[in-house]
Amino acid sequence: MILFSIFLCLIIYFIIKHILEVRKYPPGPISIPVLGNLFQLAYYIKKTGSPLGAFKLIKEQHGPIFTIWLGPYPAILICDYELAVEAMVKKGANFVDRWNPPNVDVLRKGHGLMFSNGDYWVEQRRFTLHTLRNLGVSRNIMERRILDEFHMRFENVKSDDAIFINEVFELITANIINRILFSYGFDEKNLDKFYSLKKRMDYQLDNANLLEACVPEFAQKFSYFKKRSEKMMEPFFDVKNFLQDQIVERMEEIKNGTHEVGEEPSDFVDAYLMEIQKMKDNHIESSFSLEALVMAVFDLYFAGQETTAATLAWAVCYFLNHPDVVERVRNELRDVTGGNRDLSQNDKLKTPYFNATIHEIQRLANIVTINLFRRAAEDVEIGGVTIRKGQAVTAQIGNILSDERYFADPDKFNPDRYLSDEKLENQTIPFGIGKRACLGESLAKAELYLIIGNLVQRYKIEAVDKTPSENPLNASSAARKPEKFYIRLNEIK
Numbered sequence: 001m002i003l004f005s006i007f008l009c010l011i012i013y014f015i016i017k018h019i020l021e022v023r024k025y026p027p028g029p030i031s032i033p034v035l036g037n038l039f040q041l042a043y044y045i046k047k048t049g050s051p052l053g054a055f056k057l058i059k060e061q062h063g064p065i066f067t068i069w070l071g072p073y074p075a076i077l078i079c080d081y082e083l084a085v086e087a088m089v090k091k092g093a094n095f096v097d098r099w100n101p102p103n104v105d106v107l108r109k110g111h112g113l114m115f116s117n118g119d120y121w122v123e124q125r126r127f128t129l130h131t132l133r134n135l136g137v138s139r140n141i142m143e144r145r146i147l148d149e150f151h152m153r154f155e156n157v158k159s160d161d162a163i164f165i166n167e168v169f170e171l172i173t174a175n176i177i178n179r180i181l182f183s184y185g186f187d188e189k190n191l192d193k194f195y196s197l198k199k200r201m202d203y204q205l206d207n208a209n210l211l212e213a214c215v216p217e218f219a220q221k222f223s224y225f226k227k228r229s230e231k232m233m234e235p236f237f238d239v240k241n242f243l244q245d246q247i248v249e250r251m252e253e254i255k256n257g258t259h260e261v262g263e264e265p266s267d268f269v270d271a272y273l274m275e276i277q278k279m280k281d282n283h284i285e286s287s288f289s290l291e292a293l294v295m296a297v298f299d300l301y302f303a304g305q306e307t308t309a310a311t312l313a314w315a316v317c318y319f320l321n322h323p324d325v326v327e328r329v330r331n332e333l334r335d336v337t338g339g340n341r342d343l344s345q346n347d348k349l350k351t352p353y354f355n356a357t358i359h360e361i362q363r364l365a366n367i368v369t370i371n372l373f374r375r376a377a378e379d380v381e382i383g384g385v386t387i388r389k390g391q392a393v394t395a396q397i398g399n400i401l402s403d404e405r406y407f408a409d410p411d412k413f414n415p416d417r418y419l420s421d422e423k424l425e426n427q428t429i430p431f432g433i434g435k436r437a438c439l440g441e442s443l444a445k446a447e448l449y450l451i452i453g454n455l456v457q458r459y460k461i462e463a464v465d466k467t468p469s470e471n472p473l474n475a476s477s478a479a480r481k482p483e484k485f486y487i488r489l490n491e492i493k
Ligand code: HEM
Pocket: 113, 114, 115, 125, 177, 299, 300, 303, 304, 305, 307, 308, 311, 367, 368, 371, 372, 373, 395, 397, 430, 431, 432, 433, 435, 436, 437, 438, 439, 440, 441, 443, 444
């Protein structure tokens, strides 16, 4: 009885302490962690069919800035474009660092581009952007590579071939990023390895649960959570090892003279190894190391394929559902190219309807279910709400891209909206905004323009069995992907 009373008092103490604590945060659904998540959020997700729907509902009740609880951690979602700009751009210096769930570091140990912080991140990001530019991203060299990859996959298809288009796009984007990193693409020799790693990683991502990533560090020591976390992270470690083995092999080849690094490095790994050596030779302390290289390559490899491949698959899905749009895009592109040359990024100024169509594809595809979080460096006021130092905050892209205030009838695929309102282009922010915005934006934009554009201008696209649905395969998974489907391509003579 005494023990029970003590237990009860402790629970009441924690609840009261917590209720006092939550008053510091912007309002949200039931402000009791765990319960707030497990019941209220889950109920909203069930009611609306997706986290995006749940956040929309919370926004209607509490305003565009609100708190949800990731286990014991409060996380603030900004669901309005102007407020997101105020926070992430105008007051951007306050939102540079990432806020990471505790188990992120199991794999990374503070390394990489995506979740690292401080001077380490500044140095790594600057170097990566500079190196990608030198390797031809945003120049003709990259355009050529993307087009080569496009031709390699589609040139020999016959009109009665059933093409598993999701998989083809995954391979195209993987090859483009892998050539940047290691100078080679996947072929018969290593394709099985690529697909087996990818399948396992996809499974984990499709079933990933943000709450699970937020189990506090002390609780991760319990056997149940430890085992679950190890199982969840297994495929990521396998990919990390796969990439690390290739880097070590490259180092050995350089050592034994079978691989030469010229003045101009031919890929990211060479450039990075040169940087490590340069720092060592000049006795400069820096963030460049083998572990840092492995994690930087991991982030580029991982972020560089999944996102773009899913967007390309959405593009074909929308085209199959909206033949009128395809016809208009095709006519515009063939007017520009004469139908007898590849579409090039230099044509962009002459393809306003196609540009609008790409914006609309990215807006409606809305592939990032919950955006990555930043950590507030200081107390700051956004839209009348105080965000406190140390809190997790994000510009919730998914809800910004489907905000009726800017995008009338937001669930409708309608590229024309961009032609009648020039401001909408700026308000379409699939790559995020501010200092931590996507590092691969120009590569991704080049891939989308060249691959979608050349596919449409060259081929008539047909669904094999049935037209794929415009609804995502799993509205609750970390990345909104379309269902898997097959197409046929008929070359336009
Ligand atoms: C359609 C394709 C893509 C979309 C929609 C996309 C979207 C995003 C988003 C929303 C973020 C987080 C931004 C934020 O914190 O607010 C991000 C970060 C990032 N993306 Fe992408 N991305 C795409 C393609 C790529 C590609 C091709 C690469 C690599 C070449 C890449 C590399 C990264 C990296 C490294 C970060 C972390 C940046 C940092 O924390 O400094 N992404 N991306």
